[in-house]
Amino acid sequence: MSLTTHVFGPDADDTAHILALHGLTGHGRRWAALAREHLADLRIVAPDLLGHGRSPWTPPWSFDDHLDALAAVVDMYIPPTRRPFVIVGHSFGGALAVRLAHRLGDAVGGLVLLDPAQGLDPPWALEVATDSLANWDYADADHARSTKRDEGWADIPEALLDKEIDEHLIPLANGRMGWRVSAPAAATAWSEMARDAVLPPAGLPTAVVVADRVRPPFVGADFLASCVGVESTRVVHADCGHMVPYLAPELTAALIREMVGGG
Template identity: 85%
Template sequence: MPLTTHTFGPDTGDAAAVLAIHGLTGHGRRWAALAGDQLPDLRLIAPDLLGHGHSPWTPPWSYEDHVDALVAVVDEHIPASARPFVIVGHSFGGALAVRLAHRLGDAVAGLVLLDPAQGLDPSWALEVATDSLAHWDYADADHARSAKRGEGWADIPEALLDKEIDEHLIALANGRVGWRVSAPAAATAWSEMAREALLPPTGLSTVVVVADRVRPPFVGPDFLASCADAESIRVVHADCGHMVPYLEPELTATLIRETLEQV
């Protein structure tokens, strides 16, 4: 089954295309505010990843399976006239963006990686995945809202959190509520993010945004050192938490536009 895909902006052949890949436990509609407020003239294609939102929840959920599904999205939604296009990926979506760029080659004009999560310490990944599964559901929406505020959403505008609650929180069979995400798929993603980090294709214009308030960081020192040795990769530091698209929308939009200008 294909990924459920949300599109924003003009549906015309001359609109520049951006594939937007959300992070772990997210969904494609998280890009709606950025698209509407900052990039209304661009065509944003934003799928729900495997195991997320309204896309299929059945396994497998490896990096390779996600990339296969994303290639199908590109084939359906981005015509030859809109290529090469830019990929923006947040967190787990950043790790997928790099691997998708390797698969698609010249069809990709550049990458904007927002606090990309890959090459994570395996012990830490196990700890976070185990804790996430132990606290997977909530008594009610108020409990879910409080948990979100304590998980990196403390500085996100209330209206965006309200929208997240309305669109992404669902009733569960046990009488509690939870996010519209497969718990096994999420646990698998932590395993994938503990695999070795992968650099973007040689020569591909890439911006890596590091969220400086994240501890421990998702963007590790070894990956940053490798980026420093690549002339085509620029590292930008943002004084914010992990949810860069919500916390730094102007910066995110500027970097996307700058990358598109190189097409």
């Protein structure tokens, strides 16, 4: 299925391209502030994932279905002359980024994984998914705003939360408000994130950012232990919550630029 894709930055023959993958319940326009304020000279290709934003909501929504759709985005938006390119993925997008790098091989030159969510504890994933579905909608925009603040957005600038409300909150058929996300697709994503973690391809320059204020952590101890000592992989700890692209934009941009420069 064709994904709605947002593109930021110059369209020049020599511009480095970045494929940016948002997290669960997000959308591609979440990368706009980072692109505009920190990476304005790079070409950021940011799709809405399956079941998210303005991309198709119809199933299936598995990892493999996402990878098929993302490979098509790469074919459409990243010309062969701009490869290898860098993939940056946040949370669920980080789990997809690792798997897409395996699928695309030499077309990918580096990975930046921002608090990647994979290998999650299955009972915890079930608990979070069940609670999310039980509290899926809101009475109004103020209710959605306050809930977002309680769910990891407490330190995010008000202007960015305003943009999230304007872009991503929509009226639902039941008269309440909800995010522009398919609830069944979101539940499926929790199941996929409970699969075993996948390591980056051998030798591929990779930065793994761990958000140290997240409890329980999204980045599992076993995955981190497997990354330690791998010459091509760098683990970076960020003193922030899970929304790393918003809470640590300078770090995020610096790591992306390092990858563009060859790791």
